[in-house]
Amino acid sequence: MARLLVRPLHWLEPERAHRLALSSLEWLGRHPRLQRAVHGLFSYEDPRLEQELFGLHFKNPVGLAAGFDKDGRAIQGLAALGFGFLELGSVSARPSPGNPRPRVFRLPKDRAIINRMGLPSAGADRVVEQLARLWAHPVPIGLNLSFTSQLRLGRAEIIEDYLESFRKLYPYADYFAINLSCPNLPEAEFKPTSPEDLEPLLATVAQERARLGGGKPVLIKVSPDWTEAELDRVLEVAGGYIxxxxxxxxxxxxxGLSxxxxxxxxxxxxxxxxxLRERATEVIARIYRKTEGKLPIIGVGGIFTAADAWEKIRAGASLVQMYTGLIYEGPGIVREIxxxxxxxxEEHGCRSIAEAVGLQAEPR
Ligand SMILES: Cc1cc2nc3c(=O)[nH]c(=O)nc-3n(C[C@H](O)[C@H](O)[C@H](O)COP(=O)(O)O)c2cc1C
Known part of the structure; x- marks a missing residue:
């Protein structure tokens, strides 16, 4: 039924369809009664799905991935769809238009999307305005930070750009995700897989967090395209900071495309x-093994069904997120999963999600 809601959207050019969906959700957010009715339809509650992770309470492990609501416009509407958490962004310090259009393409045969948005963002100040309007967070809200790609910044300025967003947005997020892995950026002077670049960024953010007197969780977002050696190096450098x-x-x-x-x-x-599903699961399993299950992982990539989410959890993810699945399956996917x-x-005799995390991980 919910699938029927998104079908007409697929007649539209992808970015127009996305804008329409986001505006509808923004509208829904202004109508609390309707929002409650929608939440009743789309949410699914079960105490076994609840978790405490990095000091936050998650009602369920299914989150919205970064990129869908880059500027935090539709938080209430998205929460009404039953997500356990929302990740907004990527946000950059300054406003940025991103790449010229068209820049999003659907590959329905593969249930895939190619995008080269190039990190458009309304900028940190605008996102602060959006978030400052909320009197409470309906679910935990993560802010995904990137740097202002249009400015062709040098290494020190890139770190400063991340830091500026972090500082401004600090009071408004429940966790932060530092995006180290957008494939759509012009060659930058900053190489996240190089310790000389990564360490100063993470050390600066950690210092700023201490200065702000807080312990809000900071995560990093990694790329499926890094080699194993690059991933291991990033884990080694980042481990102490995140x-x-x-x-x-x-x-x-x-x-493998059809x-x-x-x-x-x-x-x-x-x-x-x-x-992307299989590769994402592989990366999760590697991180889980390398970190001996000590760092919570949010698994994302190719999740369309509960079995897909289960695969990620068994590989080591404590939470999951999705973007493309929502586009193809519609909002009912959150409840279904x-x-x-x-x-x-129930089938596997687990009393909680936490019990299932990493069950499939190969021996170290
Ligand atoms: C149109 C589009 C825009 C995206 N923008 C961002 C972004 O701004 N920041 C980010 O970290 N990830 C971004 N992503 C990546 C998603 O958050 C996610 O990691 C990726 O799509 C894999 O999950 P999926 O297979 O469920 O879509 C974007 C993805 C899509 C399809």
């Missing part, structure tokens, strides 16, 4: 959705 890891961002790989149309497959940008997870817990 509270968790989000795996993964979109990929530049086009391996779509043949060159005007689709040859588009530059990051690929998300079903073709939560209901399916509760059933899978």
């Amino acid at each position: 509270d968790g890891i989000i795996a993964v961002n979109t990929t530049t790989s086009r391996a 779509t043949r149309e060159p005007e689709l497959v040859s588009q530059a940008g990051g690929l998300s959705g079903r073709p 939560n209901r399916g997870l509760a059933r899978l817990l």
Whole structure:
């Protein structure tokens, strides 16, 4: 039924469809009674799905991935869809238009999307305005930070850009995600897989967090395209500074696609959705093994069903997120996945999600 809601959107150009969906959710957020009715329809509650992680309470493990609501416009409407948490952004310190359009392409045969948005953002000040309007967070809210890509910044300025957003947004988020893995940026002077770049960034953010007197969780978001050595190096450098890891961002790989149309497959940008599923799970499993399960992982990439989410949890993810699945399946997917997870817990004799995390991880 909820799938029928998104079908007409697929007749529209992807970015127009997205704008329409976001405006509808923003509108929903201004109508509390309707919002409650929608929440009643789309949410699924079960105490076994609840978790405490990095000092936050999650009613369920299914979150919205970064990129859908970049500027925090539709928080209440999105929460009404039953998500356990929302990640907003990526936000950059200054406003930025991103790349020229068209820059989002659907590959329905593969249930995938290619995007080269190039991190458009209304800028940190605008996002502060949006968040300052909320009197309470309906669910935990993460803010995903990137840097202002249009400005062609040098390394020190990139760190300063991240820091400026972090400082301004600090009072308004429940956790922060530092996006180290957007594939759609011009060659920058900053290489996240190089310790000389990564360490100063994370050390500066940690210092700022201490100065702000807080312990709000800071996570990093990693790329599926890094080699194992690069991923291991990032984990080594970041380990002492962060509270968790989000795996993964979109990929530049086009391996295994059924779509043949060159005007689709040859588009530059990051690929998300079903073709990313396996690689994302692989990266999660590696991180879980390398960190011996000590750092919470948010698993993202190609989740369309409860079985997909379960696979990520068993590989080591404590929470999951999705973007492309929501585009293809519609808002009913959140409830479907939560209901399916509760059933899978039952079948496997687990009393909570926490008990299932990492069950599948290979021996170290
Ligand atoms: C159109 C689009 C825009 C995105 N923008 C961002 C972004 O701004 N920051 C970010 O960290 N990830 C961004 N992502 C990546 C998603 O958060 C997610 O990591 C990726 O799409 C894999 O999940 P999925 O297969 O469920 O879509 C974007 C993805 C899409 C499809």
